[in-house]
Amino acid sequence: MDKLALLALAAAATAFVEPCPDLWHCSGLNSTKTVHLGTQSLTRGFDPLRGGVETVEVFPPVPLGLAEGTAYLLTFEATSTCNFQLLAGFADNFLGAVVPSNAHYDPVEAVRVAGGSALGSFRVRPVLPQASPVQCTVTFENVALTPANCRAPRFSDGHDDDDAYSYSYEHDASPDGHDAYPARRRRRLQGGSPDPTVYFGILFVGVFQPYLPLLYPLETPQQLRFTSLIDTMDWNCAAVYSPDWLDALTKARPVMVAPASLHTTPNRAFCLIAANQHFSRVFLTGARAGIEGAANIFGIPLLPATDPAIAACSSVDITLQQQGVRTAFYDATGPDAGCLAAAAAASGYDYRVVGQAIAEQVMGFAVRDGWNDLGDVGRDGNPCTGNCRPYSDYTGYVPSGGATGWSPGLEDFGDGYFFRQEHVTPQIGLDAALRVITPTDRTSRAAPAPAYDYALENQLVIGRLANATDYTKTEIELFDRKLDIILTVFGTLAGTGGFPSFEVALNFLVGYTTTEYDAGIVVWKEKVSHDLIRPTAYIHENDPDGLTACYDREVRGTKEIKRRDFAPYVRVMPHSEYPSASACLCRGIEEFVQAYLTVQGISSFPLVFPRAAGSSYVEPGTTPATQTDLVYPDVAAMAAACSRSRLDGGLHFTAAVPAGEDLCDGIGDQGFAFATTLINGQWNWSPPTIQPSSEPSSSSDAPSPSPTVSPTIQPSPKPTFSTVVTTTIVPDPPTDAPTD
Secondary structure (H helix, E strand, C coil): CCHHHHHHHHHHHCCCCCCCCCCCEEEEECHHHCEEEEEEEEEEEECCCCCCCCCEEEECCEECCCCCCEEEEEEEEEEECCCEEEEEEECCECCCCEECCCCCECCEEEEEECCCCEEEEEEEEECCCCCCCEEEEEEEEEEEEEEEEEECCECCCCCECCCCCCCCCCCCECCCCCECCHHHHCCCCCCCCCCCHHHHHHHHHHHHHHHHHHHCCCCHHHHHHHHHHHHHHHHHHHHHCCCCCCCCCCCCCCCCCCCHHHCCHHHHHHHHHHHHHHHCCCCCHHHHHHHHHHHHHHCCCCCCCCCHHHHCCCCCCHHHHHCCCHHHHCCCCCCCHHHHHHHHHHCCCCHHHHHHHHHHHHHHHHCCCCCCCCCCECCCCCECCCCCCCCCCCCCCCCCCCCCECCCCEEECCCCCEEECCCCCCCHHHHCCCCCCCHHHHHHCCCCCCCCCHHHHHHHHHHHHHCCCHHHHHHHHHHHCHHHHHHHHHHHHHHCCCCCCHHHHHHHHHHHHHHHHHHHHHHHHHHHHHCECCHHHHHHHCCCCCEEEEEECCCCEEEEEEHHHCCCCCCCCCCCCCCCHHHHHHHHHHHHHHHHHHHHCCCCCCEEEEECCCCCCCCCCCCCCCCEEEEECCHHHHHHHHHHHHHHCCCCCCCHHHHHHHHCCCHHHHHHHHHHHHCCCCCCCCCCCEECCCCCCCCCCCCCCCCEECCCCCCCCCCCCCCCCCCCCCCCCCCCCCCC
């Protein structure tokens, strides 16, 4: 492929250069003035949970000596042991390309630079497909800058885009906060990149990384709920900017639909950043700084506060909304859908306003979804009158206790403060809104009462844990953190060309997490219904002074202890034992992912979870003794290991695992059918391929011609490269890291 053809592809890799070739017209290269930066390599550890947005400088500043307004082509070859984002600073401009790991990559970029400016920095940031810390080795070769003769972009109304790269929206502002000339304000984003990896950077850095540190400490039900809400917002941005995709909440066409000229990948990607920024004003507020920082890095302008037209769609005080007061975003019926649609239309379907409207819809759903999000229903089932506690139970649940009933466990933070558990969100099993399955299906799904021989089961629990190896301990920790599963599954697909487009990836995510969400609701119903004792409590309460050879955390191995001192390998979550939630969730994951692989014709899908020596958060510095890669030949093997790990960790009696698997059998298939409906069955969808238009003279004042769009939509090329990374730094585990 020649350099000008690559220019059309690589332009979409940035957050500030128009991805439409009829806006930048490059008629030639001036190779006599090429600036060669040479070759450089670096190795560095990155920790997404500690370091946030980390970058490392590769090349020091380099004088360019180019005239103001000059465009250039940046060419290089790179290899890396992990996905990374390339940032090159020229005045206030930078690159946002995501470069795949272990790939020979030759991107070409066009950027306008200020006269005489230097290459301010040439930096890399890992775009991590999983939450584990990694060590990246990145090598750049043959880095060069070549001036090109390019005419500045023009809007379709014939005006020169003097602020093509400033993204300043302060000019021509009307009193209502919107620009008086939306046609001049709105970016003319045409088409999308045929390579979805260029937009994965926005998703990884702007959504995944800001939320992960906040999601990990949450109990499993809350993790399921928030990931499904976030992915719903992201997908709904795609649906608004599409001709026929459906809203993931209503399963109908969105109430706001942008005109066809705005149905572009950049608009969808920018919209989801705007939606998450607005969402994080209310939920998971600690993510907001990371989201806005990522928007700044990618050159995505966001609104500093709630758009007045959006705020007017609710009856509550706009001042409180702009301050982020949680209850101020909602009235008794939620935001008015028609009002939100009108606000979006009035803005010219500006992605910033559309994103806020979508977030309002999702947040409005969240506070009326049966979780008692605002705590406005008291524990007695009547309205709370003050000092309300979010997510409080209102069903009157009381632990059954007795010899085999669930009893709250005793926990502490190691600082002398001890507390008793309460069953987390017992109300959701019967009352939480469903996303995939029907209420009838929920009611009909039931786990049979187990016929436990508790004396035998206790010995099995103790024996499994006493025989734990480095491998089984590492596996227990892996499946204790459900987010690591989706990050690795998604990262493996993204890193091996498993998604034909960025949009299909968004659809995969919303289907995956809504499958998990509904499976979680079903298993919670059965947990509360059976309300059975955990192994830890039963062992403590039966022959507490009896001696047994058992696992001990202090010696990180087996020794003789009293039964009252028994503890599983990882923390026991505050809910009842039967059936296993992990077995249920992993069965749903297996079905959904396998259905996706089948429709994409992917026959081989090994999953690798690498763990460095000493990377354990339970036995740091000791376990595993050597580098350990948890390798599963397919998703079915991974799901089986997920289920088995709950027994190996001392968290369940035997029957809980097959009961959880059977209970949720078929939910993953229903989740895939749900996702298929949303995308109208277009699992091989990819953006139209933009063909270069004819080059007008640089002196012409005529508007740029419209791009030629190929009538045949072809899937993106599928690169092949490894997503295996090496863990070198381990974040401190959350004190309340969930297990189930």
